[in-house]
Amino acid sequence: MLIAADALPDLPIRAVLTEVGDALAGAGAAVLVAPPGTGKTTLVPLALAGTGRVVVAEPRRVAARAAARRMAGLLGEQVGERVGYTVRGDRRVSAATRVEVVTTGVLVRRLQRDQELTGTTVVIIDECHERHLDTDLALAFLIEVRAALRPDLQVLATSATAESGRLSEILGDAPIIEAKAALFPVDVHWCPPPQPVAPPLGLRVDPKLLDHVATTVRRALTDGDGDVLVFLPGAREIETVASRLRGVDAEIVPLHGRQSGSIQDAALRPSPVRRVVLATAVAESSLTVPGVRAVVDAGLSRVPRMDHSRGLGALVTVPVSRAAATQRAGRAGREAPGRVYRCWSQAQHDRLPAQPEPEVAAADLTGFALDLALWGHPDGTGLALPDTPPAGAMQAAMGTLHALGATDTDGRITARGRALADAGLHPRLARALLDGAATVGARRAAEVVALLDGDRRADDLITAWRRARTDNDGAWRAEVRRLTAAITRNTSGGGSELPDDLAAGLIIGLAYPERVARAREAGGRAYLMAGGTAADLTGSSNLAGTPWLAVADADRAPGARTARIRSAAPLDEASACLAAATLRQTTTETGWIDGDVIARRLDRLGAITLSERRIERPDPTQVQAALRDGLQREGLALLTWSRTATELRERLAFAHAALGAPWPPVDDDALLSSLDDWLPLQQARRRADLAKIDTASALRRLLPWSVAGRLDDIAPERLPVPSGSKVRIDYTDPAAPVLAVKVQEAFGWKNAPRLADGRIPVLLHLLSPAGRPVAVTADLASFWANGYPQVRAELRGRYPRHPWPEDPTTAEPTRRTNRRS
Structure with missing residues (x-):
């Protein structure tokens, strides 16, 4: 233990520290269930560090830094001494470091480089209940490491909820230790909006709900003292609510993942003035926002979703789970009795899902699949994953990796796949970074990819890029430096004279070649993506009329016929073809198109036709197939039905109805299904030639020889x-x-x-x-x-000149009238 037991804060976790240590020493793995605020994130690592080096994995960078800072403070030291941290783009450790806090993504990368985790005695996976992809991977990898390489490596999985049975099971029926909460009470206030609000759709949140959140914040400030922590789904909603709170007697402090580490850390320090902290889910767990006595919860969260059929991955806004709502409410009771204001009704609360959906169930799994391939389990088979990845999503992810050259036909990692993984990005962005650097230069490639990866996207990426260059965005600049170094490690770089707008479009197109899009008509807002998805620019977009776009972000609302372009950059045709070169192909096509036989040679970029030329001498068999297709589509009216042909068809239909086989059926369905048996298409080349066929003679070809001579007798x-x-x-x-x-x-x-x-x-x-x-x-x-x-x-009175005998059965038949007398 790095600190004397009596020097530890008096938090509920102290009562089980010995039990945790004994469980790990005996079983090698354990599950710790402890509610928020019990001290599991900060006290447990310090207690276990007496046996060796401890690595703590947190799902978020802000939580990792905050946990390290809190533990270092308990030791009376600066971060980087006995307690340090490593997050992407930022590392503070030293030779003296005994407890290192990392993100789960960093832990996965470290395991890929050093499967034995040399020098590490204990790994703590914190907040397992949040079910992020990296958390699932880290657990699965660690279980295999313990089984095959390091049986002495101790693994502790922690969770803030009681859903711990599955964790124990995959850890080999590991013991479960529970810490009872003795936190301060939190009064729950149900505060549904006074008028109906529209449910979230994609990224859109009804402004009326945000107005109501702002009103509820003002109430929370009036009801009691202390800071107010407000949970909102994203940075855009934070900006909106902040604008609604101008004039309140408190400092407005945003807290979200797009901020630099220094700004995030500042939000977690005590303040001499009263504050309203507007936060995303980064504040749900693993950290304490000091001074908070009230929580206002909008009840929404932003999660990744993937439309695999269209290749569109995006964040969407969903209601929180009951477990997440409990986590959020707990922020108000960490230091004193508190209040939570939930912006929904208790009846709505009872209908919320109990737990958040595992990320693996709905997210883009391409990066997940690359990590599995790099580990040596391309489809995850044999690994102790908490949930089996959906088969369709894994198949799509593995197909993408193969298309990127990251895996071979058997799903095994390639040298290029290792280079993509080394970049520490989504494989698509890694590909754009490494391949794009050779065309636009390392610096510009790194800058654009840092924008794409950092959720700094805007409708016009060029405007966002220029703004990032001029703003003092330390996080973006640090990421640019990291990515530039990754380019240097894996490529020789390069560069060209492409202007910035085409350079950005090229990088985006390299990342998402199927989203290269061309306008359907000059000056319009409707586009067709190379992947075949139709998409529209929003009404306010200043990209309208751009002939070509590289789409960085698009989503499609349920039931919508087209996707909505949320973020893009302009391209020209040459850059579009370069970016989506893997989708370009020249094909010949002979078919029934627009009502006639068309034979043409097409130059395509995926679903986008770049050019076409007519083929003068098409393959006759393909022409006949096209004619048959035309008849199937438009019907037998394409043939000429003379009176002779029509009457013959009717006689044949009678013979079939009366006698059946071998007399052939001649209804439309039967004739269309047997075109090759009766219709001579050998000399036909186009629609007009169908009308020249002698249909009556063709129909007679249907008659078997055994009955052909009897038609005049039968009918x-x-x-x-x-x-x-x-x-x-x-x-x-x-x-x-x-x-x-x-x-x-x-x-x-x-x-x-x-x-x-x-x-x-x-x-x-x-x-x-x-x-x-x-x-x-x-x-x-x-x-x-x-x-x-x-x-x-x-x-007989009306027609007196015609015979009307009394007995017609014996009368003489006649075509004539009676003779005049």
Whole structure:
């Protein structure tokens, strides 16, 4: 122990320090469950440091620095002596350091370089309940290290919630130690907005909610003393609420991840004046904001989400979990009794999810997959991960890595993959950094990537870049230096005379080649990305009319047909083709396009067509396939249906309906599904040629030889009637062929004729001398006996020159009128 036990602050964790040490000594791993404010982050490492060097991993940089500063203060030392920290771009340690606080990302990188963690005795993974990707990786890697290389390495996983069973299980049924909280009470005030507010959508938060948060802050300042800590989802909301609080009798202090370390650290120091600290989730755990007596919680959090089908990854705003709300409320009771003002109702609270969703369930897993490949487990199989990564997300991530050249066909890491991992960035950004440096220069590549990685994006990246160069942004400048050094380690650098706007666009395009986009029409706001996603600029964007864009950030609201471009930089076509070179391809295409056969050679950048040329002599088989496709799409009306062809088709349909096979079906679906069997397309080249095909002759090709000669017997075109006429049969209804004949020509027929080998009676339409139907029957005998007398009575006076015998079955049929006397 680096400090005497009686010199430690009187916090609840002191009661279990011996138990923690014994558990680690006995089992080698343990789980410590302790609520916020119990001292687990600062007292446990000091207690364990007596056995050797301790590494503490925190999920956030601000928490890592704050924890180191607090422990150093307890020892009466400066950070960097016996207690130090290492976060990306900032390290304060020395040969005397016994406790080093790092971010989980730094721990993962360190494990990749030195799997044995030489010189380290204990590793503490703090705030495991937050379920970040790096936390899951660090735990899995450490478990394998203990099993294969360092059985003496002790691992302690800490959590602020009681959901510890899974942690214990993956650590080999490690013992669970619980520290009981003896914190100050926190009164809960339910403060839902007085009017309905829209739920968050993407990054958008209803301004009415932010107005209500500001009002609630004023109430919290009035209700009691002390500082007020306000939880908001992001930096933009912090700026909005800060503007609403102008004039309050307190200092307004922002606290979020985009700030420099010095500014963040300043927010965590005691202040002589009353403050309102407007913070994101960085203030949820692992640190104490001194002086806070009240918490105002907007109830929202910002988490990563990935639309794998479109390759769009972004942060989205979601309601907090109940566990996170408890964490936030606990900030008010660390030093004295406090108050929490929740900007939602108790009924809404009961419907919140119990725990936050693990990041692995919805985030972009490309960086996660690169770490797995670098560790030697490309898909995570065999590792003790708290949750199995979603198969689809892992497949997409591994595909991206292979496209970047980071892995081989088996998923194993390549030399290029190691260089990308060494940059300490998302693999896409690492690729843009290393490849872009050769074109735009190391410094400019590092500056743009630092913007992209630091969440300093704006609608117009060029404006944001220029602002970063002129602002005194120490964090951005430090990151630029780090990235420039990474370029020097892994490439020879280079540079060109590209102007800044094209340089920025090129770097973005190298990171996200599928988001290189071209305007759909000159001067418009609608774009098509190379990946095939349609996207629109916002109405206020000053990039409207830019022919080409490199899109750094886009999201798509649920149900929206197009994505919304949130951040981009201009490109020209040459730079776009350079950035997305892996997506460029020249293809030939013969198909049914815009209503005709088109054969063309296309130069494409993904889904974007750069140019096309007509092919004069296309492959005949592809032309025939296109014609068949056209017929499938537009139907058989593309053919010429003469009367002969139509009547033949109707006769064939009757034969099939009456007798079935081998008589072929000739309905649209049947004909379209058997085009190759009957339609001669060999000489056709375009739509117009389809209309020239002799459709009647083509249809006859469907008839098997065994029945081809019997069509006139089964379904004759015409039938002789008693008068000697040959009358055409109407087969429009294949179930009931119609013979329309005048009554006088049917005299002598006792029964209606039958077709299809006598199976189907003809439906007789008996006509008046003027050709108008007077009866419809398939039972002629019944008509002569029952219907004819009435017809005779009605018509013989109207048509006296035509015969109307009393017995039509014995009368002479005739096509003529009675002779004049």
